[in-house]
Amino acid sequence: xxxxxxxxxxxxxxxxxxxxxxxxxxxxxxxxxxxxxxxxxxxxxxxxxxxxxxxxxxxxxxxxxxxxxxxxxxxxxxxxxxxxxxxxxxxxxxxxxxxxxxxxxxxxxxxxxxxxxxxxxxxxxxxxxxxxxxxxxxxxxxxxxxxxxxxxxxxxxxxxxxxxxxxxxxxxxxxxxxxxxxxxxxxxxxxxxxxxxxxxxxxxxxxx
Ligand SMILES: C[S@@+](CC[C@H](N)C(=O)[O-])C[C@H]1O[C@@H](n2cnc3c(N)ncnc32)[C@H](O)[C@@H]1O
Numbered sequence: 001x002x003x004x005x006x007x008x009x010x011x012x013x014x015x016x017x018x019x020x021x022x023x024x025x026x027x028x029x030x031x032x033x034x035x036x037x038x039x040x041x042x043x044x045x046x047x048x049x050x051x052x053x054x055x056x057x058x059x060x061x062x063x064x065x066x067x068x069x070x071x072x073x074x075x076x077x078x079x080x081x082x083x084x085x086x087x088x089x090x091x092x093x094x095x096x097x098x099x100x101x102x103x104x105x106x107x108x109x110x111x112x113x114x115x116x117x118x119x120x121x122x123x124x125x126x127x128x129x130x131x132x133x134x135x136x137x138x139x140x141x142x143x144x145x146x147x148x149x150x151x152x153x154x155x156x157x158x159x160x161x162x163x164x165x166x167x168x169x170x171x172x173x174x175x176x177x178x179x180x181x182x183x184x185x186x187x188x189x190x191x192x193x194x195x196x197x198x199x200x201x202x203x204x205x206x207x208x
Contacts (some may be wrong), residue, residue, distance in 0.1 A: 014162070146181040
């Protein structure tokens with residue numbers, strides 16, 4: 001049976017464990033990423049994250065969309081009433097597509113394998129979709145989310161179900177709670193890449 005459009009790139013992404021390899025993959029994928037993920041694999045995570053953001057985050061606050069990619073989540077956030085959206089991502093090519101949407105207040109580069117170059121307590125609302133999982137961003141990078149968040153700020157994140165099964169994400173979440181960095185407001189499994197049979201854990205965290 002023919003594989004879904006985009007499945008080869010997705011499998012490549014899952015197999016890459018270094019930042020340079022990831023940068024190269026997304027440089028080559030940026031122009032077809034949207035069609036490959038949505039039409040090809042039925043990607044719904046941006047929609048699910050945005051719906052949770054609308055339910056649990058302050059729509060009046062600027063929201064930081066981490067690993068924003070081409071901006072699929074930004075489109076849903078805007079549709080649901082978020083007016084100020086900033087985006088950060090590793091890939092200049094993915095950011096260029098997001099820029100073309102004209103919905104992000106600012107866009108810039110970040111490497112989420114390092115502590116973020118953001119002022120402590122400067123982020124009021126955060127979303128992060130489609131990046132925690134089986135590839136380069138793993139459970140060991142979850143704790144970087146907390147320092148830039150101001151006390152009371154909330155984050156909606158997705159954790160790819162394949163990555164969740166294979167890696168100790170649950171331990172990393174527990175550590176965030178035990179270390180007094182965040183508390184959990186919501187968790188639930190939902191569709192992610194339904195045509196590929198992959199779901200995700202969606203979590204809403206609140207900074208202590
Ligand atoms: C599967 S895409 C998800 C993009 C977008 N959030 C979405 O849901 O469509 C993963 C994104 O993470 C970015 N990325 C990969 N490694 C990264 C890193 N180390 N730091 C920041 N972003 C990274 C990629 O450039 C890509 O845009």
